[in-house]
Amino acid sequence: MAKPADSYCLLSCLFVLFVSCTSAAKNDQDKQVYIVYMGALPARVDYMPMSHHTSILQEVTGASSIESRLVRNYKRSFNGFAAWLTESERQILAKMENVVSVFPSKILKLQTTASWDFVGLKKGKRAKRNPSIESDTIIGVIDSGVDPLSDSFSDKGFGPPPKKWKGVCQGTKHFSCNNKVIGARNYTPKTKGVPHSAIDNMGHGSHTASTAAGNAVNDVSFYGLANGTARGGVPGARIAVYKVCDIVLKGCNTDGILSAFDDAIGDNVDLITISVGDQNGLPFEVDTIAIGAFHAMAKGILTVNSAGNNGPDPSTVTSVAPWIFTVGASNTNRAFVTKVVLGDGKTVGRSVNTFDLKGTKYPIVYGRSASSHCDAASAEFCSAGCLDRKLVSGKIVMCDSGRNVEEAKYMGAVASIVRSSAADTADVFSFPVSVLSGHAYDVVLSYMNSTKNPIAAVLKSETVFNQKAPVVASYSSRGPNPIVPDILKPDITAPGSEIIAAYSPTIPPSIADTRHLKYSILSGTSMSCPHVAGVAAYVKTFHPRWSPSMIQSAIMTTAWQMNASTWMPDEFAYGAGHVNPLAAIHPGLVYEANKADHIAFLCGLNYSGKNLRLISGENNSCTKAQSKSLPRNLNYPSMTAQVPAKKPFKVTFRRTVTNVGTSSTTYKAKVVGSKLNVEVIPNVFSFKSMREKKSFTVTVSGQGLGDEKPVVSSQLIWSDGVHFVRSPIVVYAAN
Numbered sequence: 001m002a003k004p005a006d007s008y009c010l011l012s013c014l015f016v017l018f019v020s021c022t023s024a025a026k027n028d029q030d031k032q033v034y035i036v037y038m039g040a041l042p043a044r045v046d047y048m049p050m051s052h053h054t055s056i057l058q059e060v061t062g063a064s065s066i067e068s069r070l071v072r073n074y075k076r077s078f079n080g081f082a083a084w085l086t087e088s089e090r091q092i093l094a095k096m097e098n099v100v101s102v103f104p105s106k107i108l109k110l111q112t113t114a115s116w117d118f119v120g121l122k123k124g125k126r127a128k129r130n131p132s133i134e135s136d137t138i139i140g141v142i143d144s145g146v147d148p149l150s151d152s153f154s155d156k157g158f159g160p161p162p163k164k165w166k167g168v169c170q171g172t173k174h175f176s177c178n179n180k181v182i183g184a185r186n187y188t189p190k191t192k193g194v195p196h197s198a199i200d201n202m203g204h205g206s207h208t209a210s211t212a213a214g215n216a217v218n219d220v221s222f223y224g225l226a227n228g229t230a231r232g233g234v235p236g237a238r239i240a241v242y243k244v245c246d247i248v249l250k251g252c253n254t255d256g257i258l259s260a261f262d263d264a265i266g267d268n269v270d271l272i273t274i275s276v277g278d279q280n281g282l283p284f285e286v287d288t289i290a291i292g293a294f295h296a297m298a299k300g301i302l303t304v305n306s307a308g309n310n311g312p313d314p315s316t317v318t319s320v321a322p323w324i325f326t327v328g329a330s331n332t333n334r335a336f337v338t339k340v341v342l343g344d345g346k347t348v349g350r351s352v353n354t355f356d357l358k359g360t361k362y363p364i365v366y367g368r369s370a371s372s373h374c375d376a377a378s379a380e381f382c383s384a385g386c387l388d389r390k391l392v393s394g395k396i397v398m399c400d401s402g403r404n405v406e407e408a409k410y411m412g413a414v415a416s417i418v419r420s421s422a423a424d425t426a427d428v429f430s431f432p433v434s435v436l437s438g439h440a441y442d443v444v445l446s447y448m449n450s451t452k453n454p455i456a457a458v459l460k461s462e463t464v465f466n467q468k469a470p471v472v473a474s475y476s477s478r479g480p481n482p483i484v485p486d487i488l489k490p491d492i493t494a495p496g497s498e499i500i501a502a503y504s505p506t507i508p509p510s511i512a513d514t515r516h517l518k519y520s521i522l523s524g525t526s527m528s529c530p531h532v533a534g535v536a537a538y539v540k541t542f543h544p545r546w547s548p549s550m551i552q553s554a555i556m557t558t559a560w561q562m563n564a565s566t567w568m569p570d571e572f573a574y575g576a577g578h579v580n581p582l583a584a585i586h587p588g589l590v591y592e593a594n595k596a597d598h599i600a601f602l603c604g605l606n607y608s609g610k611n612l613r614l615i616s617g618e619n620n621s622c623t624k625a626q627s628k629s630l631p632r633n634l635n636y637p638s639m640t641a642q643v644p645a646k647k648p649f650k651v652t653f654r655r656t657v658t659n660v661g662t663s664s665t666t667y668k669a670k671v672v673g674s675k676l677n678v679e680v681i682p683n684v685f686s687f688k689s690m691r692e693k694k695s696f697t698v699t700v701s702g703q704g705l706g707d708e709k710p711v712v713s714s715q716l717i718w719s720d721g722v723h724f725v726r727s728p729i730v731v732y733a734a735n
Contacts, residue, residue, distance in 0.1 A: 187256030233534020261292025329496025496528030588723025
């Protein structure tokens with residue numbers, strides 16, 4: 001999801017958090033779009049899914065023609081359809097034998113390059129590459145489309161698409177695929193007067209696609225800021241575009257998302273990146289991303305998903321399934337600062353300000369003092385309709401929030417200074433703005449209140465490279481996992497703040513902006529997600545036969561340990577740590593979990609019979625052993641347990657590692673940073689061959705966790721002297 005934390009940049013105003021699709025037609029006001037999920041496709045050769053879907057709809061609606069009802073079919077990788085239904089029709093469908101579930105389609109929220117140098121994946125020969133396999137790697141991008149004319153998506157130097165590719169180019173006549181962008185599909189509804197195309201009309205999809213796999217483009221900047229080369233993690237890879245988000249929708253439709261997964265799996269992509277999510281974590285049976293990603297995992301395709309932008313509050317992570325690789329956001333060592341020069345000194349704020357006022361000082365006015373017809377609280381926030389043009393024009397306006405900063409511009413202000421509770425990320429505005437932390441903002445207020453004629457200047461942004469990094473961004477959603485408490489989420493962290501990448505030149509970079517540009521700066525877990533997708537693709541170029549869980553494990557267990565978060569317990573902010581691409585291609589050991597393991601995991605969560613089909617799509621039944629399995633014993637690279645508060649506890653994790661390092665080696669276990677009693681059995685084991693497996697248990701005990709210490713953690717490291725395979729261990733008290 002593209003940020004920002006205080007929801008005052010363009011994207012947060014464009015995208016709604018959670019809206020059910022409803023009909024605009026007069027005759028359809030009692031209907032809405034429902035997803036009718038029917039599980040796995042029948043194995044019968046004579047089965048025709050579209051005919052079956054049509055007959056079902058005709059039976060339920062009583063209509064001979066269902067053209068106005070049917071929205072889309074799911075027919076390639078799993079079975080089902082989306083249609084306009086009344087509540088009574090939904091109830092009838094839900095009771096049908098072949099129907100697994102019926103749930104409403106929603107509008108989800110989007111979540112936005114020195115960053116690649118920062119993580120160690122440097123340009124040219126400084127990073128080991130496997131060019132021929134990279135060129136055969138296909139990344140499916142489920143987002144808002146791309147700008148096919150961007151240099152980031154040029155096919156200069158590319159050969160024909162990989163032979164394994166089974167997709168098509170259906171981006172309309174205005175969208176041309178090439179040997180870089182090898183396929184395009186559009187799932188957004190047609191709107192009268194608006195071109196129906198896979199072309200990006202939001203900027204978000206171009207940004208995420210180019211971050212993952214865009215070409216190296218020299219001399220890119222945002223009006224002189226962040227000048228350098230913009231490139232993706234795997235610039236030699238191919239891109240398949242699946243457009244589900246649109247500016248008319250103000251978000252992304254979930255029936256389209258499920259259809260995009262259906263096609264991406266059938267098109268034979270190698271991995272999927274989707275920087276989209278709901279406002280809250282959802283149960284798996286109504287989570288379209290979880291359902292689609294499960295089918296992708298079963299076909300050997302890793303899904304990388306953004307964690308969400310609702311941090312720093314706890315349990316805000318929205319991507320919670322263990323078969324999805326969930327990504328939080330962090331900063332890099334580069335930052336954009338916008339200085340505020342007062343009459344008696346200066347203070348430093350954050351924003352992407354390319355407007356040059358030449359250092360000229362202007363009178364300062366506080367929003368509360370610039371209103372004659374609003375209550376004080378509304379005026380302090382510069383709320384719409386509160387500011388008096390006569391009191392604002394030609395001045396710098398101070399606003400207690402950035403949400404309404406454009407109101408100050410509209411009323412004639414030359415610049416604005418705004419307060420943020422988390423001024424750790426720079427955002428783009430349409431006129432000079434500096435975002436200050438609470439303390440810095442209060443310094444300016446104090447100066448203004450103690451000075452007869454206070455003046456200040458808002459300077460053009462500067463780029464600095466000395467900030468502490470990596471640190472988790474305040475907006476990045478945190479755990480604990482709200483759906484499965486014993487699975488740690490997010491899994492990993494990657495650069496997500498102030499990322500420059502391709503953008504749509506038809507869309508201004510901020511609200512009320514008149515500028516148009518090909519590259520822009522965005523922040524959010526939307527931007528960190530394609531970084532990890534790029535790293536996953538990079539790892540896959542060295543290990544083409546590795547399963548999704550092996551790739552995820554390699555990235556998690558080789559991650560950098562992060563700087564301590566000031567917001568909440570560390571692992572709930574950054575998971576296993578910060579992505580480290582070069583180490584991930586040589587992890588030594590990996591934790592594997594296949595489809596059967598995930599089905600056992602679901603059985604342990606009391607999914608059974610039809611409920612189990614909600615996710616797997618198959619007529620699986622849980623064995624007695626599977627029903628007794630504990631979610632924390634899924635063979636996952638991290639270990640997490642929720643325990644009763646203020647009571648002694650003892651929990652055991654069961655894990656199995658696979659040797660992918662050297663054929664003859666011995667690993668020893670070490671527990672570091674522990675405030676727990678941790679026992680690993682066995683704590684030494686020797687491998688004699690590649691792909692050999694070894695199992696062990698980790699038992700954690702303690703005297704009880706309470707209000708003062710609700711969370712404790714340790715690190716388990718398996719090492720043979722060359723490889724260091726690190727897994728976080730987190731135990732926390734239930735509320």
